[in-house]
Amino acid sequence: MFDPRHLRDAFGTFLTGVTVVACREGNGTPRGFTANSFTSVSLNPPLLLICVDRSAESFDVFTNSDGFAVNILTEDQAHLADLFASKRPDKFEIARWREGRMGCPILEGVCAWFECKRNMTLEAGDHVIIVGEIQHYGSTDSIGLGYVRGGYMSLGLERSAAKAAGNGFHVVVGAIIEHEGRILLYEDEKSGELYVPASGLDGEKGSLQKFQSDMQAQGIRLTVSSLFAVFENEENEQQSIYYRAFAESVGSRGGDFRTFGEIPWDRICNHAVKTMVHRYVSESGRHRFGIYFGSDRDGSVETLVK
Numbered sequence: 001m002f003d004p005r006h007l008r009d010a011f012g013t014f015l016t017g018v019t020v021v022a023c024r025e026g027n028g029t030p031r032g033f034t035a036n037s038f039t040s041v042s043l044n045p046p047l048l049l050i051c052v053d054r055s056a057e058s059f060d061v062f063t064n065s066d067g068f069a070v071n072i073l074t075e076d077q078a079h080l081a082d083l084f085a086s087k088r089p090d091k092f093e094i095a096r097w098r099e100g101r102m103g104c105p106i107l108e109g110v111c112a113w114f115e116c117k118r119n120m121t122l123e124a125g126d127h128v129i130i131v132g133e134i135q136h137y138g139s140t141d142s143i144g145l146g147y148v149r150g151g152y153m154s155l156g157l158e159r160s161a162a163k164a165a166g167n168g169f170h171v172v173v174g175a176i177i178e179h180e181g182r183i184l185l186y187e188d189e190k191s192g193e194l195y196v197p198a199s200g201l202d203g204e205k206g207s208l209q210k211f212q213s214d215m216q217a218q219g220i221r222l223t224v225s226s227l228f229a230v231f232e233n234e235e236n237e238q239q240s241i242y243y244r245a246f247a248e249s250v251g252s253r254g255g256d257f258r259t260f261g262e263i264p265w266d267r268i269c270n271h272a273v274k275t276m277v278h279r280y281v282s283e284s285g286r287h288r289f290g291i292y293f294g295s296d297r298d299g300s301v302e303t304l305v306k
């Protein structure tokens with residue numbers, strides 16, 4: 001038997017979009033839950049599927065309902081993903097929605113929506129696969145919200161970072177690397193100062209690719225998760241870009257991973273890096289990560305939740 005937590009983490013490496021699946025109970029009450037198990041299945045006939053957990057409160061409602069709608073969330077609708085993943089009874093009083101032609105709830109401002117007739121229900125372990133035949137749909141050119149390793153991500157914000165890197169400053173690219181609840185900090189042997197690993201600190205232009213291969217050479221195989229901070233230092237004309245990353249494996253030369261409680265804050269090399277690591281520690285507790293844009297002194301954190 002596999003360790004369920006470990007297996008869930010392995011599944012979580014697959015980057016998906018996020019949807020809200022919604023239907024009406026027999027008495028007309030709207031019901032909905034957040035789902036990333038959405039898959040497009042067939043064009044002809046037009047089919048899609050979603051998987052419903054047997055332990056979901058709305059399990060019976062969905063497996064018995066004749067129809068349902070799948071709403072694909074945009075990158076600024078993470079608050080709706082959270083709302084519909086909760087057990088709140090007032091989900092449809094908070095979210096703005098309208099009724100589709102079949103009566104299913106269509107959320108306002110979504111990337112795309114599909115109103116379906118239930119076509120098939122397949123038993124699948126602790127979930128049930130519901131296949132829907134699309135009756136009506138609509139789509140826009142908005143960018144969808146992403147989900148990976150238990151956190152939301154936004155391609156739009158990632159792109160702003162890429163643009164920011166084109167300002168002619170010297171580029172440093174690094175990551176806060178986590179492994180089993182610890183993060184990697186390197187120590188400068190002479191000064192004893194601690195650094196978050198990055199490429200470009202040696203004076204050569206940093207890049208994500210270079211950073212990943214530098215880490216690989218240290219015996220650390222990385223999965224980069226999402227952008228975490230973009231800041232510039234006007235004085236030394238340096239642009240820093242830091243991501244969140246996970247070490248899949250850590251070789252013997254893997255550096256010094258420390259638990260959050262073991263971080264010697266006063267030895268962190270500079271104010272900007274200290275603030276960044278501090279934010280990482282506090283956001284980890286809430287499983288919600290923002291992206292910092294600004295200078296090494298002043299800026300703002302953009303979050304995916306309004």
Ligand SMILES: Cc1cc2nc3c(=O)[nH]c(=O)nc-3n(C[C@H](O)[C@H](O)[C@H](O)COP(=O)(O)O)c2cc1C
Pocket residue numbers: 018032033034035036037038051052053054055056057058059081084085086087147
């Ligand atoms: C990003 C994300 C994706 C999820 N995907 C699914 C899914 O595909 N199927 C599922 O049954 N639950 C999924 N869940 C969990 C449900 O949204 C959550 O259990 C919800 O409370 C169910 O609502 P209910 O118990 O009121 O029916 C997901 C949650 C999140 C945050």
